[in-house]
Amino acid sequence: MSDLLRIEGLTIAPRTMPQRLLVNNVSFALEVGKTTCIVGESGSGKSLTALAVMGLLPPALQRQSGSISFQGTELTACSPAQMRALRGKRMGMIFQEPMTSLNPVLNIGYQIGESLSAHLGLSGKALKTRVAALLEQVGIPAERASNYPDELSGGQRQRVMIAMSIACEPSMLIADEPTTALDVTVQAQILALLSELKQRMNMGMLFITHDFGVVADIADDVVVMFRGEVxxxxxxxxVLGNPSHPYTQALLDCVPDAEGNKTLKPIDYAWLKEAA
Amino acid sequence: MSEPLIVASNLVKIYKQRSGRFGFGSTAIRALDDVSVAVKPGSTLAVVGESGSGKSTLARCLLQLQPLDSGEVRFEGRDLAALSGQELRAARRRLQMVFQDPFASLNPRMKVGEIVGEGLLIHKLGNAAERREKVIRMLHNVGLEASDMEKYPHEFSGGQRQRIGIARALVLEPRLVVCDEPVSALDVSIQAQILLLLKKLQREMALSYLFISHDLRVVRHMADEIAVMRHGRVVEQGGVEQIYREPQQEYTRNLLNSIPGQHRLAH
Incomplete structure (x- = not known):
C-alpha cells in the first residue's frame, strides 16, 4: 500500500523553551483509504501532531525538526499560501466542538459553499446543487441549507462540519475528537457516517481520540502517544489485542468494559518509568 | 432487603421556556415527568440518559436545590419538602453532592483546608482542633496530604481537584452522595483512579450513591441498580446485570448498542 501521509521525526517545542519537547521525534504513516487513530491522554501531543500536519501550529510553538510528506509534497517546505490551497481541498478537517467551529451569523448552506467557491470556483446554481447534494450525503434534508447553526442539534452541527470538510472531496480527513462532545447514540451515527464516506471516497483518515472503544471500531492502524512520544x-x-508497551497495557486497564468483568487498574506512573 | 434510604415518588418538574415571536409565548418543558426512584443503603443507583433527558434536574430536585412542581422526596423516612429551613439544613449534612467540573466547583480564593472544612464549620461540628483533625483524616482518605490544606485549588490537577470535591462532600459523613458526572471531565487513567476511590469510600463509610452518568461503561462498573431516563421519564429500571443482559426497552437496547468498541466499522 502507498502512503498518503508520512511523518518522520517530528519534534515540536515552544519558541521560548526549545528544550521542552511537546512532541518528540514522532514518526508514523497513514495509508491511502485507511484510518490511523492517534490515542493518548491530554497533554500527550496528539492534537499538536495533527495541527502540525495542517500547518496550524499556534505561533508560540515551533517545529524544530522532522518532515511531513503528504501525497509526495513536503508540507514543511510549503509557504502559507500553498498550505491554504491544500487545506479544505486535499485535506479536510473536523474539530471537537461543532458549536464553536461554525459561524453563528451565516447560514449553513453558505458555510458549506465557502470552500467550494474558494477552491473549485463554483457559483450560482452549480454551487447550490452541490451544497444540496452534500447535505443529503451527511443525512440532513437539503432545504435546511438556509438554517443557522443555532437551529440545529449538536449531532446535526457535526454533520454540517463533515459536509464542509468533504466538500472538495479531499484525499485525507483529519478529525480531532469529532465525537467527544456528542451523546453515545449520536456518536455511533457520526462514526458510521464517517466510515461510510471514507469508504465511498477512498479517503484516508487521521483520527484523534482518547477512547479505545472508538479506536476498536474504526481504526486500521493505531499510534499510542505518551508525553509527546510515540x-x-x-x-x-x-496494539489492542497484544500491546507490547507497558503504557498501552496500563491505559487499556483503565477503560471499563461494557460487560463489567474487568477489574480497573489505575496507571502507576512510577512503575511505568522503570518498566519502560 | 432493607428499607430504601431515599425514595422519590412521582416527581414532576416543569420549566417554562419563552417561545414564539419576541418570546411573548411560553412553552412548558417537562424536565421530570412522573419520575420515581429509590436508593437502598450502601448501594449505587445509576441514572443514565442522553443530554436533556432530565438526569441533572433529578439530582437537583432530590437535594431540594430546586422546588418540585409535584411529587415527594422521602429521605430517612421524612418528607424533605415538609421540613423547616433549619431541619432541611440538618438533613443536607447527610445528603451531599460531588460535581462534574472540578475546575468550576471549587472556590479559587479559598485554601483546600477551608474548602473541605467549611461544611463542618457551617454545621458547627466540633471545635477548631477537631475540625482540623477531621479534614486531615479526610484528605488522607482521598489520597491527599495534610500539607495540601494550605494550598489553593489552582495548584492541583483535575483528578486531584476531584479528590478535593469528594473530601468536601464526605467530611460531613453523609449517607447519600449524589455524583453528577464525576469523572466525565477526566482522562481515562484519572477516571479509573476516581472510580476506584469512590468504591473504596463507599465500602469504608457505608455510603449510598446516586450516580449520574452518560457513560454506560462507567455505569456498568459502578452501579447496583440503574434507571434509564429519556425526555424526563424513566423508561426502564432494574438491576444492572439484568438490564445489560436483557434490556426490555428499544431505547435501552439502542443506548447499549451505541457503546463504542462493539461494532467494527473499518474493513
Missing part, C-alpha cells in the same frame, strides 16, 4: 504503533488488532 510509545507504540501498529495494526489495531495487534
Amino acid at each position: 510509545v507504540e504503533s501498529g495494526a489495531v488488532a495487534d
Whole structure:
C-alpha cells in the first residue's frame, strides 16, 4: 500500500523553551483509504501532531525538526499560501466542538459553499446543487441549507462540519475528537457516517481520540502517544489485542468494559518509568 | 432487603421556556415527568440518559436545590419538602453532592483546608482542633496530604481537584452522595483512579450513591441498580446485570448498542 501521509521525526517545542519537547521525534504513516487513530491522554501531543500536519501550529510553538510528506509534497517546505490551497481541498478537517467551529451569523448552506467557491470556483446554481447534494450525503434534508447553526442539534452541527470538510472531496480527513462532545447514540451515527464516506471516497483518515472503544471500531492502524512520544504503533488488532508497551497495557486497564468483568487498574506512573 | 434510604415518588418538574415571536409565548418543558426512584443503603443507583433527558434536574430536585412542581422526596423516612429551613439544613449534612467540573466547583480564593472544612464549620461540628483533625483524616482518605490544606485549588490537577470535591462532600459523613458526572471531565487513567476511590469510600463509610452518568461503561462498573431516563421519564429500571443482559426497552437496547468498541466499522 502507498502512503498518503508520512511523518518522520517530528519534534515540536515552544519558541521560548526549545528544550521542552511537546512532541518528540514522532514518526508514523497513514495509508491511502485507511484510518490511523492517534490515542493518548491530554497533554500527550496528539492534537499538536495533527495541527502540525495542517500547518496550524499556534505561533508560540515551533517545529524544530522532522518532515511531513503528504501525497509526495513536503508540507514543511510549503509557504502559507500553498498550505491554504491544500487545506479544505486535499485535506479536510473536523474539530471537537461543532458549536464553536461554525459561524453563528451565516447560514449553513453558505458555510458549506465557502470552500467550494474558494477552491473549485463554483457559483450560482452549480454551487447550490452541490451544497444540496452534500447535505443529503451527511443525512440532513437539503432545504435546511438556509438554517443557522443555532437551529440545529449538536449531532446535526457535526454533520454540517463533515459536509464542509468533504466538500472538495479531499484525499485525507483529519478529525480531532469529532465525537467527544456528542451523546453515545449520536456518536455511533457520526462514526458510521464517517466510515461510510471514507469508504465511498477512498479517503484516508487521521483520527484523534482518547477512547479505545472508538479506536476498536474504526481504526486500521493505531499510534499510542505518551508525553509527546510515540510509545507504540501498529495494526489495531495487534496494539489492542497484544500491546507490547507497558503504557498501552496500563491505559487499556483503565477503560471499563461494557460487560463489567474487568477489574480497573489505575496507571502507576512510577512503575511505568522503570518498566519502560 | 432493607428499607430504601431515599425514595422519590412521582416527581414532576416543569420549566417554562419563552417561545414564539419576541418570546411573548411560553412553552412548558417537562424536565421530570412522573419520575420515581429509590436508593437502598450502601448501594449505587445509576441514572443514565442522553443530554436533556432530565438526569441533572433529578439530582437537583432530590437535594431540594430546586422546588418540585409535584411529587415527594422521602429521605430517612421524612418528607424533605415538609421540613423547616433549619431541619432541611440538618438533613443536607447527610445528603451531599460531588460535581462534574472540578475546575468550576471549587472556590479559587479559598485554601483546600477551608474548602473541605467549611461544611463542618457551617454545621458547627466540633471545635477548631477537631475540625482540623477531621479534614486531615479526610484528605488522607482521598489520597491527599495534610500539607495540601494550605494550598489553593489552582495548584492541583483535575483528578486531584476531584479528590478535593469528594473530601468536601464526605467530611460531613453523609449517607447519600449524589455524583453528577464525576469523572466525565477526566482522562481515562484519572477516571479509573476516581472510580476506584469512590468504591473504596463507599465500602469504608457505608455510603449510598446516586450516580449520574452518560457513560454506560462507567455505569456498568459502578452501579447496583440503574434507571434509564429519556425526555424526563424513566423508561426502564432494574438491576444492572439484568438490564445489560436483557434490556426490555428499544431505547435501552439502542443506548447499549451505541457503546463504542462493539461494532467494527473499518474493513
